[in-house]
Amino acid sequence: MCVNYVPVQRQLLRDVFGVEPPADEWRVETWKDYAAPIVVADSDGSRDCRLATFGMVPRWRINEGMKVFDTMNARSETVGQKRSFSGAWNKGHFCLIPATAVYEPNYESGAKSVRYKIYPRESQAFGIAGLWRDWPDGTHSFAMLTVNADNHPVMNRMHKPGSEKRGVVMLPSEEWDDWLTCRDAEKARAFLRLLPDGAMLTEPAPMAPRKAEINSRMDGLQD
Numbered sequence: 001m002c003v004n005y006v007p008v009q010r011q012l013l014r015d016v017f018g019v020e021p022p023a024d025e026w027r028v029e030t031w032k033d034y035a036a037p038i039v040v041a042d043s044d045g046s047r048d049c050r051l052a053t054f055g056m057v058p059r060w061r062i063n064e065g066m067k068v069f070d071t072m073n074a075r076s077e078t079v080g081q082k083r084s085f086s087g088a089w090n091k092g093h094f095c096l097i098p099a100t101a102v103y104e105p106n107y108e109s110g111a112k113s114v115r116y117k118i119y120p121r122e123s124q125a126f127g128i129a130g131l132w133r134d135w136p137d138g139t140h141s142f143a144m145l146t147v148n149a150d151n152h153p154v155m156n157r158m159h160k161p162g163s164e165k166r167g168v169v170m171l172p173s174e175e176w177d178d179w180l181t182c183r184d185a186e187k188a189r190a191f192l193r194l195l196p197d198g199a200m201l202t203e204p205a206p207m208a209p210r211k212a213e214i215n216s217r218m219d220g221l222q223d
Helices: 010-015 083-091 173-181 185-191 209-220
Strands: 005-007 035-041 047-054 073-075 094-106 114-120 126-134 140-148 166-168 200-204
Touching: 010 094, 035 126, 035 173, 073 083, 073 166, 083 126, 083 185, 094 140, 094 173, 126 173, 173 185
Parallel strands: 047 140, 073 140
Antiparallel strands: 005 094, 035 047, 035 094, 094 114, 094 126, 114 200, 126 140, 140 166
C-alpha cells in the first residue's frame, strides 16, 4: 500500500510521459485528498494528462454522517467487487500515476517506524498502475492498485510486523500504452505484478519533525 509519494513535475511529464501538464499546480509530495497529475488514454488511444485527487472517493464526497474511509489504494484481489473501485475497474478506467518515488514505513530498527523511499533503479520517473473516475462537476480522482508482497525481498520489509505486505504496481514504460488502452478487466490483471527486487532501490527518508503526526497516521492506514 502507499499513501504518500512524490509526483512528477512538469518537465518530466513532457520528457518522460509525452504529455502536456495540466494548468493548475500541485505539491511536491502527495497525500490523501491532494491533487496530482495522472495520465489517461483518450478515445483515440493518445495520452492525456489531468489533475486528479488522490483517493477514489475524496473526503469531501463522503456523505454526512458516514464514517470516513480511505480509498487511496485498491487491492487487486477485490477491486472488481469493492463499491468504491468496481465501476472504474469494470469500465477499464486505467491510468498511470507519474512518480519519482513512493514512501512506506519500515520497522526494522524498532517499534517506531522510519519512512523509507522506494524507487526503480534505472529510471528517473515511473508510472504506477491506477484507476480513475470522473465526477459530475468535471473533477477527477484516482487510486493506486496494490498486490500482495509477502514474498517480495524489498516490499516485505515495509509496514508493521505481522501485517500483510502490499506493494504498488510500477509498470515498465513499454507497457504503459497497453495498460492505458486495455478495456478488459480480466486481461488487465496480467499487468499487476511487482518489479523484481533487483530493479528497486530503497533508502531511509525520515520526515521532518513537524510532520511526525502525519507519519503516525500513515502507519495506521490499511488498503
